[in-house]
Amino acid sequence: MCVENVPPPSSRLTRRGVLAGAAALAGTTAALAASAPSASALGTSAARATRPATAPRGGDLVIDGGTLLDPETGQVTEDAVVVIRDGVVRAAGARSKVEVPSGVTVLDAHGQWVLPGLVDSHIHLNSAAEAAKTLAQGATTARSGSTNFYQDIAVRELSRQAPGLAPRLRAAGVFVTPDLGDTILADPDLTELARAKGGVTSAEALRRVVEVNLARGVDTIKTRVNPRAGLAEQDPLEQVYSREQLSTIVAAARRGGKEVLCHSYSAKGCHDAVLAGVKSVEHGAFITEETLHEMRRRGTYFTPTMVAIGGMIGDPNPVLDERGRTYLPKLKAAAKLAHDLGVGLVSGTDSSGGEVEPIGAEIEMMHSAGLSALDAIRTATTNAARLLGFEGQVGRLARGYAGDAILLSRSPLDDISVLKTPSRVIRTGVAV
Template sequence: MNRLLVFVGLMACAGAAFGETWVRCGSVIDVDAGERLGAHTVVIVDGKVSELQSGHPEWAEDVERVDLSSLTCLPGLMDMHTHITSESSPSAYIERFTLDEADVALRGAQYARRTLEAGFTTVRDLGDSFNASVALRDAIEDGRVPGPRIFTAAKSLATTGGHADPTNAWRQDLAGDPGPREGVLNGVAEARQAVRQRYKDGADLIKITATGGVLSVARSGDNAQFTDEELTAVIETAADYGMHVAAHTHGSEGMKRAVAAGIHSIEHGTYMTDEIMTMMIERGTWYVPTISAGKFVAEKAEEEGYYPPVVADKARRIGPVIQQTFERAHAAGVRIAFGTDCGVCPHGSNAAEFGYMVEVGMSPADALRTATINAAELLGQEEVLGRLQSGYAADLIAVDGNPLEDVSVLNDVRFVMRDGQVFVDRSVEG
């Protein structure tokens, strides 16, 4: 049967015509135990898992019936580092001057749909433009467009000339002097103002670029770009508003400063030292590796004209290191949550990250935990997301095969449900 997309808000949504939905699963993945259980029936009421029944009892009357008895069911996957309203391309740099807010928002809706179809029912967005991810989050929540549940940082924060300064390499009359409203800060007062502006804009969390980066048109990809005082001001102010702070980092000095200041998560972490790993373990700091982005930029750096020369040089040097760092951090016991940086790499390719993790020593069970229970804990949503258990959101996907033996099956998701509503049903091929 062809792919069936059932859009939120339409009367055909699964569960819309009935108060209760039963999903028969051929097997179920217990992500906590790392085990594949036998046949179960997931009972869903009002968008939440009501109970998990062993086996396949006779269908009750007046329930919506979903038969996945030939497939393996598991919780919806979660990607903790995306840029849901943009995507890398050779034209991306010029599009900063040609795309309007509406263009960015409409593209974001396309990318969100692609992400959901890939089985990712929750994402963290770590940097947008025009606050497009805030509007997209709200539209998805209201049922106006299909997509994953979004937790967004809106515009990421930088210092002048830093990785997320939106005017890097612009000519002087265009660049101007962006400030906290545009996500550029210098000093403690502006750091606090920039956080408060994100709160006003509707962000769920804060993202800072604590070091240089690959895709910005700036010389350094790894220099420290925030002072200790600025980091402390951002983190303390965010805490006042109930928000965590994620830090983009490649270089060790900026990374060390961020961890010492109490950062919630380190993103990329390319040149993470043993000392920093020890600090992160002691403080419980999360690590979101984004191996997929590292591989993608290194590959595209060899494609003539894909990136400006200054970007290609950084991509060749930094991109290949991330998987090696992940291998070391996992062996050391650093807390890891799943993240891809999709938007740098193509949206919908998120599940490739599982293969990269397993390739260097992480077990499939642990890899699945990074994208379910670990990601939920990072978000502070561990009581409602990341498991197929009573009281949790009815986020359920299904695959053909056993992901605990072969994570590549996660690249071909046959069924996607979010909050009890069906978005993809390819449970019967033909």
């Protein structure tokens, strides 16, 4: 085989270049180009597709005649009207109290329930296709649990430029983990870590991964204290980072104005993560009451991802099947205790690998754990909005909030399973 003798490419790759690659991999460039004629104004190159653009004007819509549920107060309003202008709720409430503007598209919601768009607080969105499915299933807002090549940043930009194609997203970039694997190839600024003895474990290496993520424009930092439960060859109770190492990650993130979510299973791992200052504990199968009390004191949130854990039940691999059967009851008990203690409890599907579970399935799990239907709904609306920094913007259909809504064929307070199959989804005033 003949190879042309040419000099190697420069290792100096710009932020735009890295994110252009992420956009191409995620398919967001093509999604933007195909979304609408106006998308052509953004350009067709991957570099332009990842450039932050002025948010497009939202839609104008009146949702007429449905039964409106406000998760914040629990108030149910029959024959309600929701007025959305420029993608923002201008009025919502009983017909007698809402002035309906003329010349605005009306969506007939008679016989249906109207709720704010839902929030998936832990999901891995690697592509435009996954983002579209997530949105169609009712999650109009989400938080990434990391991707291997900044694809979530590309999806976030897609959601800003074409809101009807993706949920509003908090991106986490790449995982801060001892073994970056192929992610080292994702960014020239990470390749130096391939030579790090013991992987990403030293304080310098930990800070470096955080700093590179921050430079790429992430909204939050994702790390771990235990390996994955979904890989039979890994021990999910092994502790891979100490409290001191986790504290280094948290401190580096906070210097950049960001918080940390932490993949955790073991009792000690969860406790160390909380004492290190993470904003939320993810999974947490063996979390203890002591740690939950500490979380309540510190304002740390809990994302148990029960659908993902329960999904291991019935796996052909007996190790995974056993883990699912063992972990799920513990998680349900932990979620109920967290709720009773006043810990911020949020729903996340942990969907990844092309399979997207509806956020309604996790809300249903919360209900089966012992939460009331209304409290379960709050884990994917008002609670999640506070965790993600969207309080006052999402989680309700009230004046000044985003015009994100779902329509349901029956009452979720009577049959919470209906949240898995919304009949209509509205994102910033536009029906998806």
